[in-house]
Amino acid sequence: MFDINLAKYGMDVCLITEDKTFSYQEVDALCSDLEKSLPLSKQLILVKAQINIETIIGYLSFLRKNHAFIMLDASVDDALSDNIIATYQPNLIWEERKDGVEYLYHYSRYGLKLHNKSVIELHPKLSLMLSTSGTTGSPKMVKLTKDNLYSNCNSIVEYLKIDKRHRAISNLPLYYSYGLSVLNTHLEQGASLVVSDKSIMSKEFWEIFKNHEVTTLSGVPYNYEIFRRIGLMKMELPSLKFMTQAGGKLNHKLVKEYALWAESKGIEFFVMYGQTEATARISYLPLDKIFIKEESIGIPIPNGKLLLKDLNSDELINEPFIEGELLYKGNNIMMGYATKIDDLKSDDELNGILHTGDVAKRDNDGYFYITGRLKRFIKVHGNRVGLDEIEQYLKSQPYDILCTGVDNKLMIVTQEAGQVEEIKKAVIQQYNLHHSVVKVKYMEEFPTTSAGKIKYKEIIKLFS
Amino acid sequence: MNNQEKLLQAFSEALGVDKSVITDELEYNAISEWDSVAHMSLIAEIEEIFDIMVDNEEIIEMNSLLKIKEILSKYDVNF
Numbered sequence: 001m002f003d004i005n006l007a008k009y010g011m012d013v014c015l016i017t018e019d020k021t022f023s024y025q026e027v028d029a030l031c032s033d034l035e036k037s038l039p040l041s042k043q044l045i046l047v048k049a050q051i052n053i054e055t056i057i058g059y060l061s062f063l064r065k066n067h068a069f070i071m072l073d074a075s076v077d078d079a080l081s082d083n084i085i086a087t088y089q090p091n092l093i094w095e096e097r098k099d100g101v102e103y104l105y106h107y108s109r110y111g112l113k114l115h116n117k118s119v120i121e122l123h124p125k126l127s128l129m130l131s132t133s134g135t136t137g138s139p140k141m142v143k144l145t146k147d148n149l150y151s152n153c154n155s156i157v158e159y160l161k162i163d164k165r166h167r168a169i170s171n172l173p174l175y176y177s178y179g180l181s182v183l184n185t186h187l188e189q190g191a192s193l194v195v196s197d198k199s200i201m202s203k204e205f206w207e208i209f210k211n212h213e214v215t216t217l218s219g220v221p222y223n224y225e226i227f228r229r230i231g232l233m234k235m236e237l238p239s240l241k242f243m244t245q246a247g248g249k250l251n252h253k254l255v256k257e258y259a260l261w262a263e264s265k266g267i268e269f270f271v272m273y274g275q276t277e278a279t280a281r282i283s284y285l286p287l288d289k290i291f292i293k294e295e296s297i298g299i300p301i302p303n304g305k306l307l308l309k310d311l312n313s314d315e316l317i318n319e320p321f322i323e324g325e326l327l328y329k330g331n332n333i334m335m336g337y338a339t340k341i342d343d344l345k346s347d348d349e350l351n352g353i354l355h356t357g358d359v360a361k362r363d364n365d366g367y368f369y370i371t372g373r374l375k376r377f378i379k380v381h382g383n384r385v386g387l388d389e390i391e392q393y394l395k396s397q398p399y400d401i402l403c404t405g406v407d408n409k410l411m412i413v414t415q416e417a418g419q420v421e422e423i424k425k426a427v428i429q430q431y432n433l434h435h436s437v438v439k440v441k442y443m444e445e446f447p448t449t450s451a452g453k454i455k456y457k458e459i460i461k462l463f464s
Numbered sequence: 465m466n467n468q469e470k471l472l473q474a475f476s477e478a479l480g481v482d483k484s485v486i487t488d489e490l491e492y493n494a495i496s497e498w499d500s501v502a503h504m505s506l507i508a509e510i511e512e513i514f515d516i517m518v519d520n521e522e523i524i525e526m527n528s529l530l531k532i533k534e535i536l537s538k539y540d541v542n543f
Contacts, residue, residue, distance in 0.1 A: 199492070199493065199500055200500070201503050201523070201524055202527060203524045203525060225504075226504065229504065230521070230523045230524050231519075231520025231521045231523070428480065434480070434502060434505060435480055436501075436505055
C-alpha cells in the first residue's frame, strides 16, 4: 500500500513544494532516514501538522512503522495542545523545531522530540488518530487502523479512478481526514501532490496551480463558496480535470452551477459524503446523477453498505422515503473514540457498524438523502463546532444560556437581555469564530417539554 | 465619513479589530484576524460601504490594504 510501496514508483514525481520536486524514491529515502531514529517498539507520537513536506514525511514514516500517532493542527491554541499532551502523554513529538530544545532527529524545519519515556499500552492495530472537535477544546480522538486507511484508500481510488497522471494540491489540512485521503489515494496510484500552504484566496495559490498543471481540486462547502466568489469559473485552468466536494452539504444551487460549468469544461465533479469516524469516505454521487438526484449523498463507496434504522427502535427501514438514522458498514470504520490514555489499548468497539448520527432516507433507486443531524454539532466554515461544549463553557462563566444552531450559524439564547453583547464576545474570543456566525438573542423563557427536555428546535425557529 | 475612515470601518467590522491596528502596510494573513473568513466578510463590507461590486478576479488581488486602495481607485474611490 501507499506507505510501504513508495519506492516502487522510483523516479516518478511524488511531492512538489515551492523549493523542490521530490521523487517517490526520494520521499522513501527521507522516511527511511527518520525511521532510523524511531524506537522499534510501538510508540505514541504527536504530529504537529502543517501543510509541508516535513509533516508528510513524519506521517508516512510513523504509519509504515506501525506507531500510533495523532495528527494535530499545529496552529491550535497552546491551551488545547497542552491539554492533548497532558491527556495522552505521547512518547514522541514531531514538530517545527524551537530554539533551545533538544531533538533526537531533525529534517528540514521539523524535529523529533522525546516527551515521555514510559511505556504506553497501545492496541497493536491502533494507527492514525484524528480529532473531530476542531477548536472546541475536547481531546476526543477518532482511532483508526491501517486497514481502515487502506480500505478507504482502495475504495476511493476505485470510484474516482485516480491514476498516475493525476496531480492534486494540498489545500485541505493534513490533520483532516479528507486532506489525508487526497494524499493517500494519490500516493497509492503513483500520482503527485503539490504541497503548498498558500491560501485559496491568494493569487499565489492559483499561479502554483497553473504552473504545476494541477488536475484535481478538492474542497469543503466553504471552499466552494470562496471558489465561486473569486471567479474560479472564469479562470483559465486548462489542467483542471477533477473536482471533489465533501465535508458537509454544499448549497444545491451551487452544486448545480458547478456541475453545469464542469460539464461544459469536461471536468468531472464529484459530490461526496463521509466522516472521520469512517476514515473519510462513506458515499459518493456518481457524475451522471448530479442533476436527477438533487441533494443526494449518492450510493455507498465500493465495499461499503448503507442502512437506515428507525429513530426510536432497532428496526431497520427497508421502504423508500422513510427517515431513519443512517448506518454504515465497511472496513473503514474506526475502532472507537479515545478521550483518555487508557482508551488507547481498547479493542474495536464498533464491530463494523457506524451510527453516522445523521438522519436520512433513501429513494426508489437506492440513493440516499440526508435530512437532519442527531449529534449536537454544527459545521462552521468546514469545521465541526460542538454545541454541548460551547453550552457548557458559557454556563461555567456563568451565563444562563442555551446553545444550538445550524451549519454556519451558532444560535445562543439568554434570559438576561443585558448580557447579549457580552456573551457574543465571550464565544467569539474563546472559540475564534467570526462574528458573522455567532447570533445571540434574548429569550424570556427557555422552551422545554413537560419532562424538562429542551426544545432546541424552538430556539432555531426564533432565529429564522 | 471620508473614504479613509470608511475603509478603516470596513476593516474593523470584518476583522473584529480595533482601527488602531489597521495600517497601510497590513497584509492578508499577517495577523490572525485577517484569515479567509474575515477576507470574505471584508469584501462584503467594502462593497456595502462604498456601494460597489468588486470583480471576482480582483478579490485574490486584494491581499493588502495598499492593494485594496489601488483597486478601489478603479471604482472611483480615492484616498
